[in-house]
Amino acid sequence: MSTDFEAQLSAYLDGELSAEDEDRLREAIAASPGLASKLAELERVDAALAAVPVPEVPAAVKARLRASIAAQGVAPSARPPRRRRRSFVMAVAAAAAAAVLVWLVLPRAADDPLIAAVPTPAAVQPIAEAPVPDAVQLIAEAPVPDAVQLIAEAPVPEVDSTSILPDLLAPGDSVEVLVGELDAEDVAVVEVLEWLAVLEGLEPDEGRG
Amino acid sequence: MPEAVDEDVQLMLAFAGGDESAFDALFDRWAGRLLRFLERMVKDSAVAEELLQESFLRVHRAKDRYRPEARFSTWLYTIAGNVARNELRRPFRRSPHESTERDLEGDAVPLVLVSTEPATDDVVEARRQGDAVEVALAQLPERQRAALWLASVEGLSYSEVAEALDTTEKSVKALVHRGRTALARQLVGTPAEQPPRGASKGGVA
Numbered sequence: 407m408s409t410d411f412e413a414q415l416s417a418y419l420d421g422e423l424s425a426e427d428e429d430r431l432r433e434a435i436a437a438s439p440g441l442a443s444k445l446a447e448l449e450r451v452d453a454a455l456a457a458v459p460v461p462e463v464p465a466a467v468k469a470r471l472r473a474s475i476a477a478q479g480v481a482p483s484a485r486p487p488r489r490r491r492r493s494f495v496m497a498v499a500a501a502a503a504a505a506v507l508v509w510l511v512l513p514r515a516a517d518d519p520l521i522a523a524v525p526t527p528a529a530v531q532p533i534a535e536a537p538v539p540d541a542v543q544l545i546a547e548a549p550v551p552d553a554v555q556l557i558a559e560a561p562v563p564e565v566d567s568t569s570i571l572p573d574l575l576a577p578g579d580s581v582e583v584l585v586g587e588l589d590a591e592d593v594a595v596v597e598v599l600e601w602l603a604v605l606e607g608l609e610p611d612e613g614r615g
Numbered sequence: 616m617p618e619a620v621d622e623d624v625q626l627m628l629a630f631a632g633g634d635e636s637a638f639d640a641l642f643d644r645w646a647g648r649l650l651r652f653l654e655r656m657v658k659d660s661a662v663a664e665e666l667l668q669e670s671f672l673r674v675h676r677a678k679d680r681y682r683p684e685a686r687f688s689t690w691l692y693t694i695a696g697n698v699a700r701n702e703l704r705r706p707f708r709r710s711p712h713e714s715t716e717r718d719l720e721g722d723a724v725p726l727v728l729v730s731t732e733p734a735t736d737d738v739v740e741a742r743r744q745g746d747a748v749e750v751a752l753a754q755l756p757e758r759q760r761a762a763l764w765l766a767s768v769e770g771l772s773y774s775e776v777a778e779a780l781d782t783t784e785k786s787v788k789a790l791v792h793r794g795r796t797a798l799a800r801q802l803v804g805t806p807a808e809q810p811p812r813g814a815s816k817g818g819v820a
Contacts, residue, residue: 422788451795471672478672
């Protein structure tokens with residue numbers, strides 16, 4: 407059957423057939439132009455593959471190899487740690503900041519054109535001047551207990567560690583009060599509050615006419 | 616067939632005996648071919664260079680364990696095959712064709728697998744075929760690609776390929792056959808062996 411012979415063509419090219427099989431295949435090829443042309447197609451593949459040039463090996467590869475070999479005897483060097491340990495407080499505060507901002511912005515974005523125009527905190531009036539009772543209220547009621555709890559558990563010095571934000575913030579407090587209570591390390595928390603102030607403070611004053 | 620005296624085996628034995636220059640000689644003899652193989656396996660010249668370095672580092676480390684039971688080339692391609700396989704199994708591996716080389720704009724420089732020598736008409740035609748076969752080869756499944764390359768280009772016997780790829784001769788025979796047939800179809804531009812799904816038959820340019 408020609409199919410059987412066809413399946414043997416590749417092994418034939420690689421010299422992997424037994425002498426007996428090879429003889430039979432040769433006869434079949436001689437008798438079948440179709441089989442002969444299949445063989446020619448496969449031979450063309452081999453010729454094309456063989457024409458792939460041997461690349462030049464950059465000298466740097468050998469140099470690096472030599473360096474690796476030289477370093478082999480030496481114990482693995484004490485590599486510097488891949489990342490510096492970040493302040494846990496900062497990490498938690500940043501996470502909380504992201505959560506609060508997302509919570510605050512998302513529900514409003516649809517109908518509030520101001521969201522898109524919110525500038526950076528620096529561009530806004532000083533926080534101390536901003537009357538932001540609503541923002542504070544928002545924080546107190548914010549459905550982010552996990553984040554707040556995380557902050558509460560962080561090793562913040564000299565701050566009541568049971569539940570910082572609810573305790574520190576009462577409705578009517580200004581952001582200034584809170585800022586005064588926080589340690590300098592808690593910049594990220596302050597930033598959240600600044601953003602809250604920005605978002606709330608802008609609304610009444612800068613609506614489009 | 617293994618040669619009666621494998622010059623590479625002699626060099627390896629000399630190296631195992633403490634002759635570092637024999638290792639250098641082995642590198643110079645084999646690095647280019649091994650790099651060409653590794654480039655086909657990982658499809659990225661910069662990564663292939665790293666793997667070439669890793670392969671020879673393993674050769675260096677293995678000198679005390681080396682036994683001249685097989686041709687040196689078989690042993691070397693077994694090492695390189697393992698190194699390439701590890702790279703391809705690596706999670707979050709760089710995608711193929713993404714080079715670590717950067718041009719002035721910081722964009723990745725695409726891997727150039729084709730020759731850049733000046734072209735005559737013959738060379739142009741050969742290069743056209745060469746480009747086609749490179750593209751087709753790159754599309755083959757990894758094991759077909761490796762088996763076909765080792766058998767067709769590097770001249771390893773099926774039993775040697777089986778050793779290098781840690782599989783059986785029977786499997787190698789099937790892999791090489793499928794790979795070579797697939798490339799032949801690509802080069803000719805004819806439909807696949809299996810019955811065509813559509814009505815179209817015949818060459819597609």
